[in-house]
Amino acid sequence: MKGVRSLTSNGLAITFCAVAVAGCGSPSATPAAQYRAAYATFSAAATHFSAILSTLLPPVNNPAALARAGGDFASAIKTFDATILAIPFTGRAKADAAKLANADDALIADIALGINTPGTNLINDNGQAELDVNALDTDLGIPLPNP
Numbered sequence: 238m239k240g241v242r243s244l245t246s247n248g249l250a251i252t253f254c255a256v257a258v259a260g261c262g263s264p265s266a267t268p269a270a271q272y273r274a275a276y277a278t279f280s281a282a283a284t285h286f287s288a289i290l291s292t293l294l295p296p297v298n299n300p301a302a303l304a305r306a307g308g309d310f311a312s313a314i315k316t317f318d319a320t321i322l323a324i325p326f327t328g329r330a331k332a333d334a335a336k337l338a339n340a341d342d343a344l345i346a347d348i349a350l351g352i353n354t355p356g357t358n359l360i361n362d363n364g365q366a367e368l369d370v371n372a373l374d375t376d377l378g379i380p381l382p383n384p
Contacts, residue, residue: 286313315345322338328376340368
């Protein structure tokens with residue numbers, strides 16, 4: 238279920254892992270189905286944020302627009318994390334969902350810094366979230382895309 242969006246700014250590739258938003262689906266749905274529903278909603282938010290970000294970089298000529306877009310995306314991440322943490326995962330999937338939510342906290346902190354975020358922090362924190370998405374996908378038997 239890995240959903241990523243890449244863009245390049247000043248020769249620096251930034252990939253936003255689609256990691257967050259609402260809509261968990263029916264409570265009687267399997268945990269994997271609930272996760273897929275939450276992920277699909279988040280993926281739309283990640284795609285929207287990447288599209289906005291690509292219009293602002295380089296250089297960021299509109300820090301206020303970046304702050305608004307980042308705030309919306311951070312909200313989507315928080316909603317996704319709350320949703321996946323409420324899914325009745327067991328075992329490794331439960332642990333990996335918690336790990337993903339923790340990785341997202343670092344990503345949200347990076348987004349909050351806006352134009353002051355060091356690119357390496359954003360890339361590293363997003364990369365960790367992406368690894369955690371892949372681990373959760375594997376736990377749930379969701380095939381990873383071919384690179």
